[in-house]
Amino acid sequence: MILRAWILAWAAVGLQASVPQSFSLVVPGRNPADTARLLTSDASGNLFVVYSSPTPASAVNIHVIKTGPAGNTLASFDFGGSGTDTPYAATTDPQGNLIVAGLSTSPDFPLTAAIRTSGPAFATKLDSQLTKILFSTRLGTVGGGPVMAAASGVATDSAGNIYIIGSTGAGFPTTAGSLEPQAPVLAQAGTIEHGFVMELSAAGDRVVFASYYSGADFVCASGNTPCMYFQPPANSSPPIIYTTPTAIAVDRSGAITIAGTTNSSNVPVTSSAYATQCNCTNLNLASFLARIAPGGASLIWGTYLPINAPPVVYAGSILGAPLDTVASLALDSAGDVVFTGLAASGFPVPSGALQSTFPATGGFPYAGYVAKLDATGSKLLFSTWFGNGNTPPVPEAPASVSVDSSNNIWLTGTVGSASSLPLPAGTPLLGNTYIAGLSADGSSAISMTLVPAGSAGTTIQTSAAGTVTTLGSSGSLLISSGAAGPSLLGVAPSPAFTTGNSVAPRELITLYGIAIGPSAPITAQATAGTLPNTLGGVQVLFDGIPAALLYAGPTQINAIVPMATATRLTTSISVVTPTGKITGPALPVVQTQPAVFSSANGFAVAVNQDGTMNGFSNPAPAGTVVAIWLTGGGANELTADNQINTTLSGNPYSVSILSTNPRIPLPEPTSLEILYAGDAPQAASGVIQVNFLIPPWGGETYEVQIGNATTTFNLWTLAAPGA
Numbered sequence: 001m002i003l004r005a006w007i008l009a010w011a012a013v014g015l016q017a018s019v020p021q022s023f024s025l026v027v028p029g030r031n032p033a034d035t036a037r038l039l040t041s042d043a044s045g046n047l048f049v050v051y052s053s054p055t056p057a058s059a060v061n062i063h064v065i066k067t068g069p070a071g072n073t074l075a076s077f078d079f080g081g082s083g084t085d086t087p088y089a090a091t092t093d094p095q096g097n098l099i100v101a102g103l104s105t106s107p108d109f110p111l112t113a114a115i116r117t118s119g120p121a122f123a124t125k126l127d128s129q130l131t132k133i134l135f136s137t138r139l140g141t142v143g144g145g146p147v148m149a150a151a152s153g154v155a156t157d158s159a160g161n162i163y164i165i166g167s168t169g170a171g172f173p174t175t176a177g178s179l180e181p182q183a184p185v186l187a188q189a190g191t192i193e194h195g196f197v198m199e200l201s202a203a204g205d206r207v208v209f210a211s212y213y214s215g216a217d218f219v220c221a222s223g224n225t226p227c228m229y230f231q232p233p234a235n236s237s238p239p240i241i242y243t244t245p246t247a248i249a250v251d252r253s254g255a256i257t258i259a260g261t262t263n264s265s266n267v268p269v270t271s272s273a274y275a276t277q278c279n280c281t282n283l284n285l286a287s288f289l290a291r292i293a294p295g296g297a298s299l300i301w302g303t304y305l306p307i308n309a310p311p312v313v314y315a316g317s318i319l320g321a322p323l324d325t326v327a328s329l330a331l332d333s334a335g336d337v338v339f340t341g342l343a344a345s346g347f348p349v350p351s352g353a354l355q356s357t358f359p360a361t362g363g364f365p366y367a368g369y370v371a372k373l374d375a376t377g378s379k380l381l382f383s384t385w386f387g388n389g390n391t392p393p394v395p396e397a398p399a400s401v402s403v404d405s406s407n408n409i410w411l412t413g414t415v416g417s418a419s420s421l422p423l424p425a426g427t428p429l430l431g432n433t434y435i436a437g438l439s440a441d442g443s444s445a446i447s448m449t450l451v452p453a454g455s456a457g458t459t460i461q462t463s464a465a466g467t468v469t470t471l472g473s474s475g476s477l478l479i480s481s482g483a484a485g486p487s488l489l490g491v492a493p494s495p496a497f498t499t500g501n502s503v504a505p506r507e508l509i510t511l512y513g514i515a516i517g518p519s520a521p522i523t524a525q526a527t528a529g530t531l532p533n534t535l536g537g538v539q540v541l542f543d544g545i546p547a548a549l550l551y552a553g554p555t556q557i558n559a560i561v562p563m564a565t566a567t568r569l570t571t572s573i574s575v576v577t578p579t580g581k582i583t584g585p586a587l588p589v590v591q592t593q594p595a596v597f598s599s600a601n602g603f604a605v606a607v608n609q610d611g612t613m614n615g616f617s618n619p620a621p622a623g624t625v626v627a628i629w630l631t632g633g634g635a636n637e638l639t640a641d642n643q644i645n646t647t648l649s650g651n652p653y654s655v656s657i658l659s660t661n662p663r664i665p666l667p668e669p670t671s672l673e674i675l676y677a678g679d680a681p682q683a684a685s686g687v688i689q690v691n692f693l694i695p696p697w698g699g700e701t702y703e704v705q706i707g708n709a710t711t712t713f714n715l716w717t718l719a720a721p722g723a
């Protein structure tokens with residue numbers, strides 16, 4: 001029923017191009033349930049990866065791993081309480097100690113030598129070897145309105161003093177003589193959330209300064225006085241005014257540069273700034289940047305990035321949008337501010353820019369940008385679009401920016417369509433996540449690498465040695481070698497569109513990379529029902545054991561994880577090519593991790609009971625049988641790794657298909673009737689076929705459970721009449 005060739009060369013890329021950069025793939029985490037969130041480095045190039053880590057007690061704590069510059073694990077540390085502890089920012093001090101800041105809902109969050117014991121925002125300092133907490137404190141933040149009080153950014157200076165930004169309500173403990181010691185107050189009914197900026201001593205034993213960075217004046221979008229806006233179902237509500245700092249950097253002098261988003265018309269700005277008016281309303285938010293003097297008592301400069309501001313000579317104005325943002329910033333050697341974010345089509349990109357045409361698609365009004373503001377805060381030195389926005393509600397700006405010692409600009413992020421990026425000719429299209437290097441003036445792309453989702457796109461770091469390192473949500477580190485050459489860029493379950501951080505025995509996986517296989521793609525041909533272990537001179541080894549191969553090309557290899565890995569906790573992956581051996585990551589081995597062969601929109605490749613393909617115009621009626629295919633069901637000792645399935649062996653672990661009846665209040669998932677779950681006939685070993693009965697309510701979203709692992713998929717169905 002299923003086409004064998006379709007399985008063998010699933011989602012083949014097969015595009016060859018010149019290689020601008022070579023990367024090593026490292027996955028230092030050993031818990032597949034962890035989510036990688038933050039990456040920072042010390043002066044020696046050692047890396048710190050910060051994860052959100054679920055616990056058996058249903059808490060979410062913080063897990064930190066320290067690696068060497070090449071990604072070899074050196075130490076780890078866990079901390080947190082009984083609630084959810086979310087790290088939003090991390091940095092190191094000159095001694096290599098790690099500071100993590102964020103939001104905690106844990107009443108028992110660990111506090112050590114705390115200067116504050118209240119507020120959801122926290123700052124925790126770990127020693128450089130990750131052996132202990134040096135100090136841990138709450139920050140006195142209050143609130144919990146439209147912007148949850150939290151620490152959103154952290155930086156250090158040359159003396160190790162710690163600077164933190166975030167959001168808070170009124171009542172934040174400020175210091176006398178700071179830039180804005182009093183919380184601005186609305187002149188009418190409404191809700192206000194403030195930004196804050198503060199400095200802690202290096203030892204964490206005192207607050208050097210603490211200040212609001214906020215405003216209370218605003219322009220009402222409705223023009224009413226007092227200002228009210230319509231809120232469904234049928235009422236009017238007073239405005240919500242908030243200022244949200246999102247990025248911070250500290251220069252050699254101790255000056256603090258911050259950026260963020262606001263809908264207030266009177267946050268602190270200076271008369272010589274790029275723009276003193278935001279042209280924003282209570283419903284239309286503008287971005288801001290500011291530089292605060294060392295000690296926090298005065299503003300060096302502050303500027304809006306205004307909405308609908310008139311153009312100026314040097315680069316035009318930044319025309320805003322309801323959700324203009326600054327996502328990340330970095331300083332170059334002159335103190336200029338490189339920043340990224342999201343903006344509408346009025347953003348001032350000159351005709352000669354790297355990407356001068358507004359790239360958003362499908363009518364979506366936002367797109368990512370990169371820009372540079374001079375060190376005086378008065379001139380926009382360059383601006384360019386960079387990638388299109390994704391579909392609502394999560395538009396994608398460049399997620400992170402870093403400036404190297406030559407002032408080159410490095411970016412990582414994800415776009416809705418890779419074709420919207422300024423790609424050099426022949427760039428392999430391995431996904432919509434990018435690692436990009438731009439010249440210091442933003443006029444040219446000096447490096448561009450596209451990788452699968454999860455391999456990069458979370459944050460980026462550059463080192464004094466010129467190394468570029470990115471972190472992906474799967475926990476993968478891509479570490480540049482600085483030279484052209486083959487790169488392994490991600491390992492994923494073959495049906496998936498996101499790289500993973502573990503493998504299961506007998507799972508079909510896809511290795512993505514550049515120059516990892518033969519220039520002319522080869523699809524495996526079974527001989528007497530046996531698949532090869534070598535294709536075009538390529539082998540994939542798991543702890544030295546050759547895997548059965550399904551496809552090999554220059555940018556993609558499809559393989560079957562050997563059953564022998566079932567007895568191991570981890571397995572080391574490497575690729576042997578005619579030009580040399582590529583050392584890949586060591587990944588945890590899990591019993592099962594089901595993945596359904598699906599299209600990019602999450603709908604399963606499925607066959608209805610009448611033998612036709614399931615689809616929007618051909619849904620499966622309730623009460624009929626549908627067949628789906630998946631992998632990651634676990635080791636099956638009845639067949640060899642490299643065999644084409646010729647029997648109907650059942651899966652070694654129990655398979656369940658679950659669905660929820662949406663018409664039942666507080667419904668529980670129902671286990672559906674399965675007619676068959678086991679080896680897919682005439683498919684590669686490791687491919688599982690499941691035939692199950694569509695429930696009376698039809699439904700779109702279904703769940704597969706095998707062992708302790710689950711995954712979801714969608715189907716086109718028809719509910720029974722009257723169901």
